[in-house]
Amino acid sequence: MNQSRVTKVLRQMAENNLPQMLVSDPAAIYYLTGKWVHPGERMLALYLTQSGAHKLFLNQLFSVPEELGVEKVWFSDTDDSIGILSRHIEKDSPLGIDKNWPSHFLLRLMAQKGDNAFVNGSAILDRIRSCKDKEERDLMRQSSRLNDLAIERLIKLVPRQLPEKKLAQLLPGIYEELGADGCAFEPIVAYGPNAADPHHGPDNTGLREGDCVILDIGCKKDSYCSDMTRTVFYKYATAHAQKVYDVVLEANKRAIGAVKPGARFCDIDAAARNHIEAAGYGKGFLHRTGHSIGLEVHDFGDVSSVNTDRVQPGMIFSIEPCVVVPGELGIRVEDLVLVTEDGCEVLNRCDKELTIVE
Ligand SMILES: [Mn+2]
Incomplete structure (x- = not known):
């Protein structure tokens, strides 16, 4: 005990x-x-x-x-x-x-x-x-570090133009090579219009030039879960896609900027949501801004408009605003944050600026 x-x-x-x-x-x-x-x-x-x-x-x-x-x-x-x-x-x-x-x-x-x-x-x-002790914080950092390395490898494999399902199937092997204990949840790999479904199950869809590619992945390491999403583009991004990407990335950064002890979860959600709504994409932000994570991918507590609880040091949760445009694309940028005494530490260090893979 x-x-x-x-x-x-x-x-x-x-x-x-x-x-x-x-x-x-x-x-x-x-x-x-x-x-x-x-x-x-x-x-x-x-x-x-x-x-x-x-x-x-x-x-x-x-x-x-x-x-x-x-x-x-x-x-x-x-x-x-x-x-x-x-x-x-x-x-x-x-x-x-x-x-x-x-x-x-x-x-x-x-x-x-x-x-x-x-x-x-x-x-x-x-x-x-919900407030992770020191041992747990270190384990969560390690899990996210492995997830950073895994997504970088996965992004490098995008130009192989594998069907979504085949690309997703490479992830367990990547985690194993990196020393993680397997997937924390079924990975989401979604190309182009499929990315408009936030929980799209990877299927036989092939990759086309100009597609957005959503990769939402997480591993377990010593029982602790990671969870991160990156959206990259194959060959090029349309002007509209670039615009939507900028809106989502800025929402991600604003929400992260709002994370500090005493802030309410609903205020963090609003920091992302208000920006997306002001840009005219409010209807495309389908879900809450984030969820707590630890021993389970979805721990108790979420970053939503109805959660008035206040954030405390040691809490770890995701910041994952999205915008979907049905029939066209979906963009999501997700990081995990650890609340510190005066702000937060972002556990994911993988680049999140607009990325085009060739
Ligand atoms: Mn998540």
Whole structure:
């Protein structure tokens, strides 16, 4: 167990009058124990209690180190896992539940422990995880460094004129050569009009001169995710494409310029969105400006017009304004930023000025 993280969680639980909590999200359990368990459909839960008698409930099929620093309660596939869990939960006392715990577990537990007040306990861990500690900041830097190197290699391969799918298929090999632990998500490779779909799945589309090329890629390194987008052009960029590119790049820079402790996420979103709207492309900015990232590509918290939370040092999130023009093109420029004491550190150093590859 990572004692300093567990202590932070217990302190926040106390402030929220929560004596006990079940953590079931594998990423949150990794965050607290340093061990990944991917239980599939089987039950997995870390029980945290102010009494200090924490317990990890897990199926015998999964192995964890002997010295995990927490008592283990094992069960088999034929045991009543919820019945075993419920015997360890304090009666008449509120219980925090993970927001993503499958309802078939929760409903059975509620039926057995009707006297407990069940509350969403995720906000506590989500907020603690949103501010990365020193170790995590270094891991996030390393992951983004590898992603910088990977996208530079991928951009060099664009002139081969491979279909989108074939170019995307080269990425896992690049990550492996660089020492990353694979893709953090399905890479997006989109040419020309396909780039107007923000989540375009790479297909057999071929590359034509004048196409924009969106590359939205991320790797994992030591469990931490990177995520970056660059849009380059093959052979030439039309005057309109250049204009749109300038608008998106400036929106990216303005949003990054707005990142500092105390700023609200919605203000950062506005810094990008207002610029794009003023340029007349507001309808083409289809999504929020960014999302938090860490152990998961989309961690809790986003850079959107409705998030009035204030930014704090240690938070890491993406800045990824876009403009799509259906039938013609899509432009997105995405960097990860780490909030510092007086501004932010941009984790991606790969060039983002308009690039034409030949
Ligand atoms: Mn992203």
